[in-house]
Amino acid sequence: MMHGDMSEQAVRNTIEQYFSSLNAKDPQGVSVACHFPHFRVMGNNTVYQWQTADVLFAWFQDHVSDDGWDYSELNELTLERFNDEKYHASLTFSRYQADGTLIGNYKSLYIVIFKDDRWGITGGSGSG
Numbered sequence: 001m002m003h004g005d006m007s008e009q010a011v012r013n014t015i016e017q018y019f020s021s022l023n024a025k026d027p028q029g030v031s032v033a034c035h036f037p038h039f040r041v042m043g044n045n046t047v048y049q050w051q052t053a054d055v056l057f058a059w060f061q062d063h064v065s066d067d068g069w070d071y072s073e074l075n076e077l078t079l080e081r082f083n084d085e086k087y088h089a090s091l092t093f094s095r096y097q098a099d100g101t102l103i104g105n106y107k108s109l110y111i112v113i114f115k116d117d118r119w120g121i122t123g124g125s126g127s128g
Contacts, residue, residue: 005119008079011087011112014119015077019093023071027057035113035120043127070098075105085114089121095128104128 014033021029031053038056039049050056075092082088089110095103108126112119 006084006114008081008087011079011089011119012077014112014121015089015091015110016074018121019072019074022057022060025057025061027053030057032118033121035115035122038121039123041123041125064095064103067095067103068097068101069095069103071096087112093128 017029018033021027021033034053034056036053036056037049037051039047041047048059050059072093072095075094076090078090080088080090089112090107091110092105092107094105097103106126106128108124108128110121110124113122115122
């Protein structure tokens with residue numbers, strides 16, 4: 001039996017929370033927006049898997065540190081309902097340095113599932 005908010009807006013809110021948690025440098029917020037273990041298929045087809053939000057966040061900070069990343073902005077988000085407990089989210093986003101200099105624009109596909117009475121990003125594939 002499903003509980004919690006099953007709406008498309010709840011899925012959208014989960015993705016927005018993920019971005020706001022990254023921007024706030026908040027691994028606890030990332031742990032709420034994601035399910036673990038969590039995976040990503042990178043642009044070069046390398047697959048990463050993380051068991052906790054702390055490990056994912058440490059990897060992310062290392063991944064973007066050479067670019068001087070400070071924050072990201074979600075530009076476009078399109079949701080496709082796969083079934084009652086799974087959405088595919090196609091999104092574009094931009095990464096910026098603290099002074100507003102654009103680092104780059106990226107495309108991703110996130111898989112968002114309803115598990116443990118909440119929506120969470122369980123994995124994804126992308127160019128960034």
